[in-house]
Amino acid sequence: MSKLSTKHLLGIKYLQKEDINLIFETADHFKQVINRPIKKVPSLRDITIANLFFENSTRTKLSFELAEKRLSADVINFASSSSSVTKGETLIDTVNNILSMKVDMVVMRHPNPGAAYFLSQHVDAKIINAGDGAHEHPTQALLDGYSMREKYKDLTGKNIIIVGDITHSRVALSNIFCLQKMGANVKVCGPLTLIPKYINSLGIEVISNLKEALEWCDIAMMLRIQLERQDTKFFPSIREYTQQYGLNKELLDSLSKKITIMHPGPINRGVEITSDVADSNQSIILNQVENGVAIRMAVLYLLAGRVD
């Protein structure tokens, strides 16, 4: 297989296992490229990409922009805070205006779930979802899966726990789809108020005790509490959350085996994870960031498609 089965990257849900493998294999080559003295290749030199960020982002935006530049694409950036969106323009109008400047691909982050899908139905460009509300964040899940594959080669039968605010996390949902397709066992852990009701329909079990969850897993993915998406109180206090679901060195060292720690960022140090755990040699958080560029290069390369 040398072609993705989808035209856009809207979510991991729409990808086949073969697509994920193809993206990983292509990312291997790009990882090699970005470690060369000259880190740039001319593959996408005739492509223009618009990065539309209707929501704040540091890592994802920089990572996409770097990936695009490493592939020699022309890049235009857009942030909603400084645009006409604040004057009442609709999403389609904004994007169509940008596309009339002859843009081939759109990378979009938007606070509304389904925004990327909606866009793909209405405009004529390749759409890459860089996070849509609490729905999906496919490139994050791909780079997480890729980082795990790098460490464990094959994820079949590996136990992975996702800890924290599952309800409001797009990273959790995309990772669940991705890891299940890669053959791993996934469970979630967190206060029941932060676990979505539909979780059982995905075939996911909930472990409510953190220590028990960590004993079960090979890899623990710690998530941030998404206060900006919470309109009501889901737990009594941050302090209480940390006591119940925060990962500290003492807890990590008390486990019977060495597990791998991941975090998609941004980290709230001292809340879901303490600094000594985040910076320990069991953590692969910075590898995740490095792999992000390679994965995004692979996705852009594979989706770029034919000149008509």
Next chain:
Amino acid sequence: MQSSDRIILDPKQFELTIKRLSHQLIENYGDFKDTVIIGLQPRGYFLAERIHQELMKINAKLDIKLGSLDITFYRDDFRRQETPIIPNKTEINFIIEDKKVILIDDVLFTGRTIRSGLDAMLAFGRPKTVELLVLINRRYKRHLPIQADYIGKNVHSIVSERVKVNWKNIDKEDKVILYTPE
């Protein structure tokens, strides 16, 4: 093999050609000081490996670095294909800055692969000189002003014909055939 296939090099001639090319390189490069060999992926690397083995056979004291270079990301026809092209591995574990490079490919046809190869190579430094060695040179078919310095055999062919180089280790036999695809 079909009746329209024409053998350009049989196994015996194939071996002689590899030997001749290797001797030509020794004539020009002597002790191969500051010289590296780079084969273009995928099939140019087979030739590069073979030439490298032959050079070592002739003079076991030679220390010649061998690398493989993938040009996929540097091709000028990337978005003109139906599907993305899947790359091969690049393995260049040495610096080519200020080195004499012998670039090797199996067949020289339009010259576009070599153009991409030269581009790709520059990502590893600025070589002192670059020479091109090919097993088969399809004449009069160039799209770009690129010529080889060492040629195994010149072939006159029409555009619709294809040249296939077979290798002992993967295709059972060393030979070169000219055929017309259906």
